[in-house]
Amino acid sequence: MATQKIKLNINGNEIEVVKNTTLLDAIKKTGITVPTLCHHKDLTPDGSCRLCSVEIELDGKREIVTSCNYPIRNEIRVDTDSIRVKKHRKVLAEMYLGRWPNVPAIQEVASMCGATDKERFKSELTDTNPNACILCGKCKRACEEFIQEKILDFAGSGIDRHITMPFGEVDPHCVGCTSCAYVCPTGAIQIADDVNNPVDPELIRERGMRVNAEMATLDPYQCRMREVGTANIVEVMDAYDLLPVMNYKFGKHEDTHKIDSKMMKKHYFTQGQPDQCWHGCSMACAKAVDGFKLKTGPYKGDRVCVDGPEYETAAGGANMGCFNLDFIVEFNFYCDTYGIDTISMATTMAFVMECYENGVITKEHTGGLELNFGACDAVLECMHQMAKGSGFGKDVGQGIRWLKQKWIRDYNAPADFLNDIGMENKGLEYSEYMTKESLAQQAGYALAVKGPQHDEAWLIFIDLVNNQIPTFEDKAEALYYFPLFRTWFGLQGLCKIVWNDVSPADNKKYPPQEAAKIPGHVENYWKFFEGMTGIPLDEEKMLDQSARVHNLQKMIGLMLGRNSWKEDIPPYRAVGPVTAQEYESRQERYDKQIMENIKLDPDTISTEDKIQKLREYRMDQYKKVAQAAYKRRGWDEFGIPTAERLKELGIDKPELLEIIELARKNVEPK
Amino acid sequence: MIIVNNRDKLEWKNGMTVRDVLSAMGHVYPLITVTVNEELVEEEDYDTRKVPDNSSISVFHLAHGG
Numbered sequence: 001m002a003t004q005k006i007k008l009n010i011n012g013n014e015i016e017v018v019k020n021t022t023l024l025d026a027i028k029k030t031g032i033t034v035p036t037l038c039h040h041k042d043l044t045p046d047g048s049c050r051l052c053s054v055e056i057e058l059d060g061k062r063e064i065v066t067s068c069n070y071p072i073r074n075e076i077r078v079d080t081d082s083i084r085v086k087k088h089r090k091v092l093a094e095m096y097l098g099r100w101p102n103v104p105a106i107q108e109v110a111s112m113c114g115a116t117d118k119e120r121f122k123s124e125l126t127d128t129n130p131n132a133c134i135l136c137g138k139c140k141r142a143c144e145e146f147i148q149e150k151i152l153d154f155a156g157s158g159i160d161r162h163i164t165m166p167f168g169e170v171d172p173h174c175v176g177c178t179s180c181a182y183v184c185p186t187g188a189i190q191i192a193d194d195v196n197n198p199v200d201p202e203l204i205r206e207r208g209m210r211v212n213a214e215m216a217t218l219d220p221y222q223c224r225m226r227e228v229g230t231a232n233i234v235e236v237m238d239a240y241d242l243l244p245v246m247n248y249k250f251g252k253h254e255d256t257h258k259i260d261s262k263m264m265k266k267h268y269f270t271q272g273q274p275d276q277c278w279h280g281c282s283m284a285c286a287k288a289v290d291g292f293k294l295k296t297g298p299y300k301g302d303r304v305c306v307d308g309p310e311y312e313t314a315a316g317g318a319n320m321g322c323f324n325l326d327f328i329v330e331f332n333f334y335c336d337t338y339g340i341d342t343i344s345m346a347t348t349m350a351f352v353m354e355c356y357e358n359g360v361i362t363k364e365h366t367g368g369l370e371l372n373f374g375a376c377d378a379v380l381e382c383m384h385q386m387a388k389g390s391g392f393g394k395d396v397g398q399g400i401r402w403l404k405q406k407w408i409r410d411y412n413a414p415a416d417f418l419n420d421i422g423m424e425n426k427g428l429e430y431s432e433y434m435t436k437e438s439l440a441q442q443a444g445y446a447l448a449v450k451g452p453q454h455d456e457a458w459l460i461f462i463d464l465v466n467n468q469i470p471t472f473e474d475k476a477e478a479l480y481y482f483p484l485f486r487t488w489f490g491l492q493g494l495c496k497i498v499w500n501d502v503s504p505a506d507n508k509k510y511p512p513q514e515a516a517k518i519p520g521h522v523e524n525y526w527k528f529f530e531g532m533t534g535i536p537l538d539e540e541k542m543l544d545q546s547a548r549v550h551n552l553q554k555m556i557g558l559m560l561g562r563n564s565w566k567e568d569i570p571p572y573r574a575v576g577p578v579t580a581q582e583y584e585s586r587q588e589r590y591d592k593q594i595m596e597n598i599k600l601d602p603d604t605i606s607t608e609d610k611i612q613k614l615r616e617y618r619m620d621q622y623k624k625v626a627q628a629a630y631k632r633r634g635w636d637e638f639g640i641p642t643a644e645r646l647k648e649l650g651i652d653k654p655e656l657l658e659i660i661e662l663a664r665k666n667v668e669p670k
Numbered sequence: 671m672i673i674v675n676n677r678d679k680l681e682w683k684n685g686m687t688v689r690d691v692l693s694a695m696g697h698v699y700p701l702i703t704v705t706v707n708e709e710l711v712e713e714e715d716y717d718t719r720k721v722p723d724n725s726s727i728s729v730f731h732l733a734h735g736g
Contacts, residue, residue, distance in 0.1 A: 003713075003714045003715070003716070003717050003718070005714070005718075018714045221700070222700050222701055222734075223700060223701070223734050223735075224700075230735060233734075233735040236698075236699060236700075236735070239696060239698050239699075240696075240699075311735060458733060458735070459733075460733070461699075461731040461732075461733040462731075462733055465675070465699075465729075465731045466675055466728075466729075466730050466731055467675040467676055467677045468675075468730070470676075500732065500733060500734045501734045501735070503701050503732055503734075507703075507732065508703045508710060512703075512728070512730045515703065515730060515732065516732065516733065518732070
């Protein structure tokens with residue numbers, strides 16, 4: 001629907017605003033100040049103090065309205081300062097002054113309204129405490145809107161009206177977010193205790209409140225984390241051809257709507273309040289399904305509560321070709337119950353299914369399980385076997401690397417094909433993003449020290465959609481900054497979600513390269529660190545802290561005989577099309593690359609030849625980006641940290657220098 | 671012809687708005703910043719802001735998830 005704009009006249013000045021903008025916001029746009037008491041820019045307007053009243057004229061009729069909660073839907077004339085309005089405000093301000101004469105916030109607003117007489121409305125209700133509660137209700141709204149709780153509310157009526165927790169007792173549902181104290185204009189709500197003895201609790205609180213406000217005001221229009229959690233990404237990835245489908249062969253599917261966040265919200269999610277995984281966090285991204293009746297396994301017939309599903313679990317369903325939410329929720333439950341990672345399980349099963357469909361393994365090997373893509377029941381059976389340590393499931397539990405080795409060795413399986421489609425790197429299964437068309441993301445996964453886990457570098461959109469890092473050097477810079485930033489906050493035990501699953505309203509002011517980092521939120525992390533430790537941070541200091549650990553991780557890998565340059569090479573399925581079916585599914589894109597980059601006429605060569613030419617080109621591109629990333633990280637051409645880099649970082653200890661010297665001595669030739 | 675993100679070409683049509691460009695490109699993402707010839711366009715103006723022929727449009731997707 002088109003955005004509708006409406007003209008209005010404020011004190012003689014014409015302006016235009018989007019329909020349903022509040023009158024107070026429109027007035028502010030003109031630079032005019034109107035007194036307010038119960039209003040907070042990040043909370044739903046209440047209109048209870050009535051100090052923001054102004055006079056409007058609509059269809060020749062004049063009336064006084066509270067501007068904070070008056071939505072502009074018609075062309076109106078507004079007078080913010082008429083005699084009638086001024087008189088109205090002055091009487092109100094005197095009433096407030098009579099009841100709470102010593103509260104600075106009241107004195108300030110009274111002064112704005114020209115009210116000085118404290119005696120006119122003095123009564124037995126007069127409270128001389130300068131920190132008295134003035135019943136503005138901001139704390140109640142902050143609790144509801146920032147945290148989605150109802151810990152605070154008004155009780156009593158008339159002269160007995162007051163703010164309280166239920167039954168006047170401490171409510172265990174309070175997550176300690178301190179929002180109520182933060183928005184309280186008088187100091188009536190005080191924070192009694194700061195856990196962990198931070199150096200500067202106010203600095204931490206101020207940053208936390210920014211996030212709370214963003215969650216209340218921006219999240220409903222951005223990622224909807226409170227509504228559906230990370231599941232919102234399912235439909236986004238499908239729309240951009242990036243959802244892993246059938247062992248990463250494809251990036252979208254016509255049945256994705258059956259497992260997307262809309263479907264989860266409508267039929268499954270029953271819980272969505274803050275679960276306190278982070279004390280005081282307002283994001284409430286965790287979702288749960290209550291009363292789910294299990295159809296298989298040891299708890300068959302039981303009704304259970306399932307924590308999830310999150311994006312990766314649902315996308316794992318797509319990767320196995322299982323577009324069935326009943327299955328995904330049951331899969332989620334049993335993975336959690338058995339202590340199995342949903343990502344590794346789904347990616348391993350997707351590999352098994354592709355091998356089954358290609359005759360690499362048969363029912364003879366699987367103990368009778370028919371493991372085609374979409375075989376939901378067989379996946380669950382395999383998982384139950386895995387948990388019992390029996391049957392084919394026991395083998396599947398060893399992961400893709402082990403299965404490849406066994407099947408090549410024992411079943412004479414085609415090694416090239418298995419190595420191409422087995423989506424693991426450094427022994428870890430890929431997480432659920434389809435990387436074929438993003439060189440930076442291919443390297444983000446395969447150059448991750450721990451294996452292809454997306455928390456080191458998630459660069460698909462920056463690279464593939466935005467075309468923001470076109471050169472190898474640009475990609476290398478992103479492959480330097482993002483893994484180090486993410487390693488850094490992981491080391492502090494801080495959550496990733498508040499970095500980029502909500503974005504500050506002013507992030508658009510930054511140029512794209514900076515905007516991608518979300519500078520305002522990165523600063524939140526630094527200020528949190530500073531508030532806890534007293535040590536100020538900037539980008540250079542943060543990256544250096546992180547690089548020390550990142551290089552140590554790399555050296556530990558080398559010391560254990562892992563993390564050689566060969567282990568930084570991804571399986572080809574992560575880089576380009578392995579099969580003719582995959583090539584043809586994106587023929588236009590691949591033919592264009594063959595024509596523009598490889599300078600061949602795609603109409604004159606066979607699909608098999610095109611696949612081969614594309615493979616040579618793409619693997620060459622990958623090797624170039626890996627070399628650029630090594631260089632930017634201060635590593636040599638074999639991905640081994642240099643002595644100079646260790647010295648720069650202050651970790652050039654003899655025992656560490658020995659590790660890199662030994663690794664260089666034993667390096668496998670290219 | 672207009673260019674999107676320094677790479678993708680889109681045929682220009684008379685009266686084309688920013689919203690039309692986003693629809694044609696399939697850009698349904700919630701976190702985007704649009705500039706037309708390096709000038710920021712606010713979301714409230716997507717329906718009314720006309721895109722001149724030969725424009726360079728940036729549709730910056732701010733990554734989330736991952």
